Amino acid sequence: MGDGLSILGFSGSLRRGSVNTAVLAELGRLSPKGVALQLADYRELPHFDPDLGEVEAVERLRTQVHHADAVLIATPEYNYSIPGPLKNALDWLSRPAYKSVFAGKPVGVLSASPSPVGGARAQQHLKTTLFGMVARIFPHPEVAIGGASDRIKDGRVVHEGTRQSLARYIAGFVAWAPRQRH
Numbered sequence: 001m002g003d004g005l006s007i008l009g010f011s012g013s014l015r016r017g018s019v020n021t022a023v024l025a026e027l028g029r030l031s032p033k034g035v036a037l038q039l040a041d042y043r044e045l046p047h048f049d050p051d052l053g054e055v056e057a058v059e060r061l062r063t064q065v066h067h068a069d070a071v072l073i074a075t076p077e078y079n080y081s082i083p084g085p086l087k088n089a090l091d092w093l094s095r096p097a098y099k100s101v102f103a104g105k106p107v108g109v110l111s112a113s114p115s116p117v118g119g120a121r122a123q124q125h126l127k128t129t130l131f132g133m134v135a136r137i138f139p140h141p142e143v144a145i146g147g148a149s150d151r152i153k154d155g156r157v158v159h160e161g162t163r164q165s166l167a168r169y170i171a172g173f174v175a176w177a178p179r180q181r182h
């Protein structure tokens with residue numbers, strides 16, 4: 001399974017040295033042959049404002065999501081929820097409501113945080129948002145990486161148990177995602 005699957009990854013963190021970006025990179029390395037994981041760049045998006053009409057950076061991102069077979073989002077938790085820039089990107093991409101590029105799109109959600117909770121609250125909020133966008137949400141296994149600054153160093157997942165969880169996650173995800181296509 002997984003042959004020819006293109007995945008677009010969104011890191012909820014814009015900072016260099018992000019553990020969540022590192023999680024996506026690790027998932028890319030752990031992916032079976034034939035799976036291509038590319039990272040989305042959404043830092044140029046303006047604040048959501050429908051009065052802006054068609055925004056080139058939004059349209060480019062929308063096209064990337066449209067062409068991806070599946071999406072993976074790894075996010076930190078900011079004040080018990082998801083980071084503003086990520087929510088802003090999702091708000092742009094969520095239009096037209098219920099018929100956006102995310103409608104029916106297979107999406108996997110992960111989180112990583114230095115705290116013991118591992119961003120689980122943000123992950124739950126993100127799933128609620130994606131539910132509102134009628135995306136198909138990968139239900140199981142769930143991965144919320146606590147103590148992330150000890151487990152992920154210099155962009156690499158150095159904790160073997162975490163690597164194994166990620167390997168199980170990506171194997172399950174690439175088997176599940178193609179089955180969600182209409």
Ligand SMILES: Cc1cc2nc3c(=O)[nH]c(=O)nc-3n(C[C@H](O)[C@H](O)[C@H](O)COP(=O)(O)O)c2cc1C
Nearest residue numbers: 013018019020021076077078079080113114115119
């Ligand atoms: C504004 C802000 C709010 C934060 N709130 C939380 C929080 O509610 N829960 C949590 O576990 N970590 C919180 N943190 C810590 C982040 O999880 C951590 O700094 C970092 O962003 C981890 O992800 P990254 O390495 O991918 O950037 C917060 C950090 C910032 C900057």
